[in-house]
Amino acid sequence: MIVLRAKTVEFQVTYIDLSDKPDWFLEISPHGKVPVLVVDGTPLFESNAIAEFLEETVDPPLHPRDPVQRARNRAWTDFVPTFSDDVYDLFWCENEAELPERLAAARERIAKLEAAIAEERGNDGPYFNGDGISLVDAAYAPFLHRLAIVEEKAKTGVLDGFPLVSAWTDALVSDTCVTESVHESFRDRFVGNLVSRGCYAGAIFAEAAE
Ligand SMILES: N[C@@H](CCC(=O)N[C@@H](CS)C(=O)NCC(=O)O)C(=O)O
Incomplete structure (x- = not known):
């Protein structure tokens, strides 16, 4: 969510109880872990993969240019x-x-x-x-x-x-x-x-x- 905020992306957040994970969450999170970012219906998982996806698709760039x-x-x-x-x-x-x-x-x-x-x-x-x-x-x-x-x-x-x-x-x-x-x-x-x-x-x- 830090990267979403740094890039001022509009998003909706749903918090879940990690000690009682709902079925819909287990269906979209292969390892049952947060975070998951659903983009146009496709769930993305793993923080770094999500961050790199946002870096490739949304300005401003947060990685160094060099x-x-x-x-x-x-x-x-x-x-x-x-x-x-x-x-x-x-x-x-x-x-x-x-x-x-x-x-x-x-x-x-x-x-x-x-x-x-x-x-x-x-x-x-x-x-x-x-x-x-x-x-x-x-x-x-x-x-x-x-x-x-x-x-x-x-x-x-x-x-x-x-x-x-x-x-x-x-x-x-x-x-x-x-x-x-x-x-x-x-x-x-x-x-x-x-x-x-x-x-x-x-x-x-x-x-x-x-
Ligand atoms: N490598 C993963 C780790 C994610 C992770 O460990 N998430 C923890 C919370 S910070 C979690 O969902 N734990 C619940 C569980 O493992 O059941 C990532 O960076 O997204």
Whole structure:
């Protein structure tokens, strides 16, 4: 939805309960996963495939014009699942004892992004390529958005020493393409999920609410 908003495409959104997926959704989503974008009756799935489809069909372009830079952006987008696995492991950390190991793993991934931005960008950002949102930003935004919410209260220090990724995260979480891409109940539901799963971060949110 971030790319749809960045390209000001008109669309209708239907939210589903992932714990009780409706039959119509299972019929159009081969792996039973969101997001799915239905275009003229044809369902498209996988975020990157959807984003690339939108890039090919709707202006303004969000990829860099330079083919080399575009290829490098795509390569960093391919790193999202590796990055998000370790970031989710940090969210789902069950207790303080597990924290150092989870933190180190997440920081190792973030360090790669910090170096990528430092080496490739050549300007003050704050987004991955410069002053505007791009497809690589859209790919990382959901995870950096969640990380920012966790960090607000859990203060694990996961972004300490990474000024470029910190500024990038701040820019993404202040961008309406990102903030309006989630349901208004997103934050409460995300935090509620951390609390109900008994996560370390969830316990801190629960404590803060008391
Ligand atoms: N590689 C997929 C991953 C999609 C994905 O994992 N979606 C999650 C929510 S963010 C989902 O639908 N989970 C429900 C499930 O697996 O049952 C993409 O980028 O579209």
